Amino acid sequence: MIGQPGFEREGRNRGGAPGALGLNVPTGICALGARGLAVADAWNHRVLIWNEAPARSETPPDLVLGQADFESAEPNRGRVHPGADTLFWPYGVAFLGGSLFVADSENRRVLVWRGRPRRHGQPADLVLGQPDFAQRDENGGSAPGPGSMRWPHGLCLWRGDLCVSDAGNNRILVYAGVPERSGVAAEVVLGQSDAAGVDHNQSSYWPRASTLNMPYAIVAAGDWLVCADTANSRLLGFHRDDRRTGASARALAGQSDLHQKGDNRWQAAAGDSFCWPYGLSACSDGAGSARVVVADSGNNRVSVWDFTP
Numbered sequence: 001m002i003g004q005p006g007f008e009r010e011g012r013n014r015g016g017a018p019g020a021l022g023l024n025v026p027t028g029i030c031a032l033g034a035r036g037l038a039v040a041d042a043w044n045h046r047v048l049i050w051n052e053a054p055a056r057s058e059t060p061p062d063l064v065l066g067q068a069d070f071e072s073a074e075p076n077r078g079r080v081h082p083g084a085d086t087l088f089w090p091y092g093v094a095f096l097g098g099s100l101f102v103a104d105s106e107n108r109r110v111l112v113w114r115g116r117p118r119r120h121g122q123p124a125d126l127v128l129g130q131p132d133f134a135q136r137d138e139n140g141g142s143a144p145g146p147g148s149m150r151w152p153h154g155l156c157l158w159r160g161d162l163c164v165s166d167a168g169n170n171r172i173l174v175y176a177g178v179p180e181r182s183g184v185a186a187e188v189v190l191g192q193s194d195a196a197g198v199d200h201n202q203s204s205y206w207p208r209a210s211t212l213n214m215p216y217a218i219v220a221a222g223d224w225l226v227c228a229d230t231a232n233s234r235l236l237g238f239h240r241d242d243r244r245t246g247a248s249a250r251a252l253a254g255q256s257d258l259h260q261k262g263d264n265r266w267q268a269a270a271g272d273s274f275c276w277p278y279g280l281s282a283c284s285d286g287a288g289s290a291r292v293v294v295a296d297s298g299n300n301r302v303s304v305w306d307f308t309p
Contacts (some may be wrong), residue, residue, distance in 0.1 A: 001057045001058075002021075002023070002039075002054055002057065002058065002059060003021070003022060003023035003026065004023075005021075005058065012024040012025070012043070013044070013073075017071065018044055018070065018071055018072065018073040019070050019071060020060040020061060020064075020070040021058055021060055022044075023039070023041050023044070023048075024041060024042070024043040024044045024073070025041070025042045025043040025044075026039050026040065026041050026042065027040050027042045027091045027092070028040030028042075028090070028091055028092045028093040028094075028103070029093065030093050030094050030095050031053075031095060032049060032050075032051075032095050032100070032116060033095065033116060035051070035052045035053060036049065036050055036051050036052060036053065036095075036116065037049070037050040037052075037053040037054070038050075038093050038095065038100065039061075039093070040090045040091060040092060040093040040102065040103075041090075042089050042090055042091050042105075043073075043089070044067075044073040045066050045067065045073060045074065045075045045076070045086075045087045045088055045089065045090065046064050046065060046066040046067045046073065046087060046090070047064070047065040047066055047087065047090055047093055047100075047102055048061040048063075048064055049061055049062055049063050049064070049065065049116075049117060050062055063117060063118070063119060063120050063122075064120055064121070065085075065087070065102070065113075065117055065120075065121065065122060066085070066086060066087030066090065066121070067087075067120075067121060068120060068121045069120060069121075075087075075088040075089070075106070076088050076107070076136075081134045081135075081136070082104075082107045082109075082133065082134065082135075082136050083123070083133050083134065084111070084123035084124045084125075084127070084133040085121050085122070085123040085124070086107075087102065087104050087107070087111075088104060088105075088106035088107045088136070089104075089105045089106035089107075090102050090103065090104050090105065091103055091105045091153050092105070092152065092153050092154055092155050093155075094155040094156065095116075096155065096156070096157045096162065096178065097157060097160075097178050098114075098115060099112055099113060099114050099115065099178065100112070100113040100115075100116065100117060101155045101162070102124075103152040103153050103154070103155055103164070104152070105151055105152055105153060106136070107130070107136040108129055108130065108136055108137070108138055108139070108140075108148075108149045108150055108151065108152070108168075109127050109128060109129035109130045109136070109149060109152065110127070110128040110129055110149070110152050110155070110164055111124035111126070111127055112124055112125055112126035112127070112128070112179070113125055114126075126179060126180075126181065126182045127182045127183070128147075128149070128164070128175075128179060128182070128183070128184060129147070129148060129149030129152060129164075130149075130183075131183055132182070132183075133182075138150050138168070139169070139198075143196065144169060144195065144196055144197070144198050145185065145195050145196065146173070146185035146186040146187070146189060146195040147183060147184065147185035147186070148169075149164070149166050149168070149169065149173070150166060150167075150168030150169045150198070151166065151167045151168025151169070152164050152165070152166050152167070152168075153165050153166075153167045153216045153217070154167075154215070154216060154217040154218040154219075154228075154280070155218075156218050156219050156220045156225075157178070157220060158174065158220040158225045158240070159220070159223065159240055160177060160178070161174055161175055161176060161177055161178075161187075161243075162174075162175040162177070162178050162179065163175070163218055163220070163225060164186075164218075165215045165216060165217060165218045165227065167214045167215055167216050167230070168198075168214075169192075169198040170191055170192065170198060170199065170200050170201070170211075170212045170213055170214060170215065171189050171190060171191035171192045171197070171198070171212060171215070172189070172190040172191055172212070172215060172218060172225070172227060172238075173186035173188075173189060174186055174187060174188035174189070174190065174225075174243065175187060188243055188244060188245050188247075189245045189246070190210075190212070190225075190227075190238055190245070190246075190247060191210070191211060191212030191215060192211075192212075192245075192246065193210070193245070193246045194245060194246065195245070200213045200214070200231070201213050201232070201261075206259050206260075206261065207229070207232045207234075207258065207259060207260070207261050208248075208258060208259060209236075209248035209249045209250075209252075209258045210246055210247065210248040210249070212227065212229050212232070212236075213229060213230070213231035213232045213261070214229075214230045214231040215227050215228060215229050215230060216228055216230045216277075216278050216279070217230075217277070217278060217279050217280040217295075218280065219280040219281060219282040219292065220282070220284075221282045221284045221289075221290030221292065221307055222284045222285075222289070222290060223239055223240040223241070224237045224238065224239060224240070224251065224290070224307070225237070225238040225240075226251075226280060226282060226290075226292055226307065227249075228277040228278060228279070228280050228294065229277075230276050230277055230278060231261075231276070232255070232261040233254055233255070233261060233262065233263045233264070233265075233273070233274045233275055233276060233277065233298070234252060234253065234254035234255045234260075234261070234274060234277075235251075235252070235253040235254055235274070235277060235280075235292070235294065235305075236249035236251065236252060237249055237250055237251025237252070237307070238250070239251075251307075253272070253274075253305060254272065254273055254274040254277070263275040263276065263298060264299070269299050271303075273299075274294070274296050274298075274299065274303075275296065275297070275298025275299045276296075276297050276298035277294050277295065277296050277297065278295045278296075278297035279294070279295030279297075280292060280293070280294060280295070281293045282307070289306070289307065289308045290306075290307045291304060291305070291306055291307070292304075292305045292306075292307045293305075
């Protein structure tokens with residue numbers, strides 16, 4: 001265990017001031033290369049990195065991003081404006097294609113470090129969702145578009161393309177490959193009919209195959225992009241052959257049909273229902289099938305599904 005001095009303890013930052021051994025609402029975790037580990041320590045506004053995943057309790061991290069040292073924990077380092085070296089509620093973290101991606105949610109952006117960071121407070125190399133590192137307004141301070149974000153959360157690579165679940169805009173952004181420069185716009189938008197749309201279920205109370213309502217998590221499984229459509233209490237599967245703006249999902253779990261949205265289908269929880277699914281992980285067999293693990297947050301459980309469309 002990391003973050004507490006004992007399994008019976010639960011206080012934020014071990015009940016004291018921020019430091020190397022404490023955590024304050026950790027929300028994202030990923031492998032960093034073959035042996036490392038990265039943790040998004042959201043309310044300490046930092047990402048902690050272990051060069052080797054801990055093999056014993058209370059192993060301190062090797063470095064911190066978003067802060068100058070382990071004892072600091074202010075959003076954006078206490079500055080009025082963010083920078084390439086600051087974070088504000090980083091909720092998602094992923095190591096994709098040799099780069100570290102962080103969903104810096106309250107700064108409404110995704111930061112990218114090329115390769116593994118090597119020093120405390122190392123600035124990011126790229127920013128997506130904002131015109132530059134110093135901005136943090138919703139949708140870049142202008143109308144929503146394919147290059148803007150409101151509440152980025154989930155990150156994955158789908159057949160080589162970066163995908164970002166932009167939960168605040170009720171959509172998924174799909175980029176052409178992995179961006180190599182800041183400010184690149186997404187090529188495809190899922191969950192909305194166009195890049196300007198942002199409403200829950202496209203302004204309808206009831207969902208459809210092509211709508212989303214606060215999609216927090218995404219994961220790739222072969223040709224499929226699986227989405228935790230959180231506020232619709234369902235999982236959706238988008239197929240690679242339908243990779244275009246406004247596409248409809250082909251696969252569904254958690255609801256009886258694509259027009260329903262009730263938590264546990266407005267009944268008692270069941271083995272095939274969800275209440276606000278929040279996190280996803282998957283292992284694909286390379287032939288289209290996968291095992292998908294779901295953090296079913298409203299039901300206070302984790303469920304395992306064989307995803308075979």
